[in-house]
Amino acid sequence: xxxxxxxxxxxxxxxxxxxxxxxxxxxxxxxxxxxxxxxxxxxxxxxxxxxxxxxxxxxxxxxxxxxxxxxxxxxxxxxxxxxxxxxxxxxxxxxxxxxxxxxxxxxxxxxxxxxxxxxxxxxxxxxxxxxxxxxxxxxxxxxxxxxxxxxxxxxxxxxxxxxxxxxxxxxxxxxxxxxxxxxxxxxxxxxxxxxxxxxxxxxxxxxxxxxxxxxxxxxxxxxxxxxxxxxxxxxxxxxxxxxxxxxxxxxxxxxxxxxxxxxxxxxxxxxxxxxxxxxxxxxxxxxxxxxxxxxxxxxxxxxxxxxxxxxxxxxxxxxxxxxxxxxxxxxxxxxxxxxxxxxxxxxxxxxxxxxxx
Ligand code: KG4
Ligand code: ZN
Numbered sequence: 289x290x291x292x293x294x295x296x297x298x299x300x301x302x303x304x305x306x307x308x309x310x311x312x313x314x315x316x317x318x319x320x321x322x323x324x325x326x327x328x329x330x331x332x333x334x335x336x337x338x339x340x341x342x343x344x345x346x347x348x349x350x351x352x353x354x355x356x357x358x359x360x361x362x363x364x365x366x367x368x369x370x371x372x373x374x375x376x377x378x379x380x381x382x383x384x385x386x387x388x389x390x391x392x393x394x395x396x397x398x399x400x401x402x403x404x405x406x407x408x409x410x411x412x413x414x415x416x417x418x419x420x421x422x423x424x425x426x427x428x429x430x431x432x433x434x435x436x437x438x439x440x441x442x443x444x445x446x447x448x449x450x451x452x453x454x455x456x457x458x459x460x461x462x463x464x465x466x467x468x469x470x471x472x473x474x475x476x477x478x479x480x481x482x483x484x485x486x487x488x489x490x491x492x493x494x495x496x497x498x499x500x501x502x503x504x505x506x507x508x509x510x511x512x513x514x515x516x517x518x519x520x521x522x523x524x525x526x527x528x529x530x531x532x533x534x535x536x537x538x539x540x541x542x543x544x545x546x547x548x549x550x551x552x553x554x555x556x557x558x559x560x561x562x563x564x565x566x567x568x569x570x571x572x573x574x575x576x577x578x579x580x581x582x583x584x585x586x587x588x589x590x591x592x593x594x595x596x597x598x599x600x601x602x603x604x605x606x607x608x609x610x611x612x613x614x615x616x617x618x619x620x621x622x623x624x625x626x627x628x629x630x631x632x633x634x635x636x637x638x639x640x641x642x643x644x645x
Contacts, residue, residue, distance in 0.1 A: 292364020296600025300373025305596030316356030367603025447501025482531030
């Protein structure tokens with residue numbers, strides 16, 4: 289018997305995503321973004337994001353179903369991001385997911401957003417090898433993880449950021465450089481015509497044995513801001529600044545990730561999250577993994593940034609591993625630590641949706 293079609297819903301930040309996955313196959317997905325509505329504020333405004341999700345969630349699910357040639361009644365399980373993220377935004381997705389799961393009488397799974405980023409890669413490259421090293425680099429998180437069975441095993445953190453995330457550094461420095469929001473893609477574009485050796489930006493925590501796999505990007509952000517201030521009254525060579533910043537971030541990320549693979553004898557590195565879309569992060573990871581004999585896996589660009597397919601992918605893995613569904617009263621956890629792919633705050637299993645159905 290084939291496994292059920294899993295509907296995944298993502299609404300933790302400014303993208304409303306829906307995806308449909310069965311047996312590791314992506315059947316359809318759709319995305320709406322409120323990014324343009326936040327641009328003039330230079331960052332995501334939580335209330336605007338939450339309202340946009342309310343408007344987008346139904347059409348996005350409809351579009352994903354249309355793309356897959358399926359009807360809502362074909363959905364056999366629902367997975368939704370329950371954290372981490374903006375609380376109002378998460379609430380909208382969870383309310384939608386509960387409604388559908390309850391109405392259809394199908395199980396509901398609360399999913400950790402970052403596990404979604406990891407699972408995104410399985411839609412393109414198949415199941416992850418056990419173990420694998422995962423470098424997760426997004427707007428809010430930067431971590432180096434040792435992952436075994438994503439659906440079953442605890443996720444081991446080898447290192448995390450001590451302050452800013454890599455994406456945050458891109459976004460904040462872009463603002464100082466006068467580039468548009470979101471900053472990561474803007475820096476990536478500006479860097480194309482710049483010299484990555486033009487500015488000797490620091491490589492934070494690369495010499496520290498205490499923090500071999502931790503990251504710190506706030507000093508780099510400050511260094512970039514000081515460099516920009518040093519040009520007051522003169523034209524800022526933005527392309528050189530962008531290329532040099534991008535080089536520093538890509539250097540630190542890939543150096544630590546490859547060193548972690550070598551030390552732990554892990555043969556596969558998976559780079560995921562919004563910053564995995566960065567052209568230099570991708571090319572330097574490729575170069576260094578090849579030299580070290582490590583297999584590199586990076587999801588296709590459209591699956592790197594937030595989307596619903598990645599949440600459906602986690603749901604599909606959970607369903608296939610026989611994981612217990614979430615209870616109907618499951619709530620959001622805006623600052624959920626990444627310990628397991630499924631987020632199941634303590635609740636009585638008797639109240640589970642599967643039981644209700
Ligand atoms: O994973 P994501 O879509 O959302 C979070 O969960 O945070 O990541 C968004 C982050 C933003 O900081 C954005 O600037 C960054 O990913 N990003 C990039 C690129 N595309 C997106 N950073 C560098 N280069 C890119 N091409
Ligand atoms: Zn994300």
